[in-house]
Amino acid sequence: MNIIVLMKSTFDTEEKIIISDGHIDDSEADYIINPYDEYAIEEAILLGDEHGGEVTVVTVGSEEREKELRTALAMGVDKAVLIDNEEVEATDQFTTATILAAYLKDQEFDIILGGNVAVDGGTGQVGPRVAELLNIPQVTTITNLRVDGTKATVVRDVEGDEETVEVSFPLLVTAQQGLNEPRYPSLPGVMKAKKKPLETLDLDDLDLEEEEVEAKTKTVEIFLPPQKQAGKILEGEMHEQVQELITLLKSEKKVI
Numbered sequence: 001m002n003i004i005v006l007m008k009s010t011f012d013t014e015e016k017i018i019i020s021d022g023h024i025d026d027s028e029a030d031y032i033i034n035p036y037d038e039y040a041i042e043e044a045i046l047l048g049d050e051h052g053g054e055v056t057v058v059t060v061g062s063e064e065r066e067k068e069l070r071t072a073l074a075m076g077v078d079k080a081v082l083i084d085n086e087e088v089e090a091t092d093q094f095t096t097a098t099i100l101a102a103y104l105k106d107q108e109f110d111i112i113l114g115g116n117v118a119v120d121g122g123t124g125q126v127g128p129r130v131a132e133l134l135n136i137p138q139v140t141t142i143t144n145l146r147v148d149g150t151k152a153t154v155v156r157d158v159e160g161d162e163e164t165v166e167v168s169f170p171l172l173v174t175a176q177q178g179l180n181e182p183r184y185p186s187l188p189g190v191m192k193a194k195k196k197p198l199e200t201l202d203l204d205d206l207d208l209e210e211e212e213v214e215a216k217t218k219t220v221e222i223f224l225p226p227q228k229q230a231g232k233i234l235e236g237e238m239h240e241q242v243q244e245l246i247t248l249l250k251s252e253k254k255v256i
């Protein structure tokens with residue numbers, strides 16, 4: 001089987017968001033593999049182990065993203081591809097999906113796995129857009145995947161309920177929490193990863209012009225949520241607290 005994983009690097013989930021000059025300042029930020037993409041990587045490795053074949057992880061981003069690709073290689077992925085998009089000034093989900101589809105259309109694959117959503121950008125658009133551009137079936141938010149010959153049986157999470165879908169290859173799925181338990185890279189895995197192939201491509205290699213991938217959307221404003229005020233703790237006997245609460249609801253909040 002030829003298995004491809006779409007991997008995005010995201011801010012470390014512990015990272016504090018700093019906005020400066022209307023942009024998110026990521027100069028000091030640590031990046032990690034998008035947590036949903038860890039499920040996609042784990043599932044791809046398990047599929048490769050069970051059915052044979054090669055697992056390739058692909059990311060669109062700057063050259064610094066090599067670090068997270070090496071982590072994926074250390075987990076057990078066979079090879080990595082970095083598509084450098086630094087020359088594109090304005091990027092959005094259209095940009096990323098168009099670049100990925102331009103690469104994938106010339107690759108042989110049975111299944112493409114991505115994350116359900118990126119924990120930073122968070123639109124959940126890239127996977128479905130790629131499937132549409134490649135004109136292949138897609139199943140999103142999957143929690144179980146069984147492969148039988150040229151078809152797969154997939155369980156997807158539908159807002160807490162489950163839906164079981166049968167689908168033929170080639171196909172694209174996006175991973176939901178609960179699909180598996182992603183492994184940590186082992187020390188031998190880290191050593192092996194240094195020697196595994198990591199190919200870097202740019203728009204020229206994909207016969208793409210910058211104008212063809214420029215963002216279709218424009219971010220008008222980015223702002224942090226307003227800081228929450230500290231809550232008020234009422235004290236005293238219960239009847240005193242009730243009396244104070246009523247007074248506050250009348251005088252301060254004016255809701256009664």
Ligand SMILES: Cc1cc2nc3c(=O)[nH]c(=O)nc-3n(C[C@H](O)[C@H](O)[C@H](O)COP(=O)(O)OP(=O)(O)OC[C@H]3O[C@@H](n4cnc5c(N)ncnc54)[C@H](O)[C@@H]3O)c2cc1C
Nearest residue numbers: 006008060091092093096114115118121122123124125126
């Ligand atoms: C204001 C703003 C400025 C931005 N500037 C830049 C910039 O200068 N350079 C830049 O690279 N990005 C930039 N981005 C980010 C970029 O446009 C989006 O993050 C990206 O298109 C993915 O969209 P998403 O985060 O909504 O991913 P989602 O659609 O939520 O991601 C779902 C899944 O799609 C796949 N996927 C998503 N992104 C990638 C990727 N890059 N490579 C491989 N697979 C992927 C993963 O499997 C992921 O789990 C910017 C975003 C904003 C809002």
